[in-house]
Amino acid sequence: MSKNKFFVVWEGKEPGIYRSWEECKRQIHGYQGAIYKGFPTEEEAKTAIASPAWDYIGKNAKTKQPTQDEISKVGKPNFESISVDAACSGNPGLMEYRGVYTRTGEEIFHQGPFKDGTNNIGEFLALVHGLAFLKQKNSPLPIYTDSKTALAWVKAKKTKTLLEKNEQNAILFDLIERAENWLKANNYSTQIIKWETPVWGEIPADFGRK
Secondary structure, three states: OOOEEEEEEEEEOOOOEEEEEEHHHHHHHOOOOEEEEEEHHHHHHHHHOOOHHOOOOOOOOOOOOOOOHHHHOOOOOOOOOEEEEEEEEEOEEEEEEEEEEOOOOOOOEEEEEEEEHHHHHHHHHHHHHHHHHHHHOOOOOOEEEEHHHHHHHHHHOOOOOOOOOOOOOHHEEEEHHHHHHHHHHOOOOOOOEEEEEEHOOOOOOOOOOO
């Protein structure tokens, strides 16, 4: 269960602080460029809404500051990029994924929620969706994911999920097949980069429910 009890909406239908994910979702659903994040306490949420969104988007305020040695090993992220992530309530459970511009957190695409999915499937679909988006736009931007599993599945052009197909998640298996077929049929020059969460904080596409 998420430890976040308060959700800050910097950009949405009505910016403000909301006391549940469902209330927050109503403010951001269908709003292009929505910027939001969850916090465990009201005090943190009040501080956040009075600050620039980027002070929190892509960062984890409760994570210790990285050392210079850690930063020197991985460097800094390239903010001229897109980032993808997924969220799943349960395993399996309701799953959704999205892609954002890394620098601003502006949402580029958002799919779901889908019933009876897994986070790994969402991470994989998000990464392939991002690759297809960048190729369609003929964009040179790199793409970030924080999922080693998604990276491995994309490299293999094949998922290795143990999830069993049923009536509720049949649409997900159709999306998986389409994603695998896209990888097999398309060449791409997009650089895929692992997001270094321990040093950089949460990936900007994070749903803020941890």
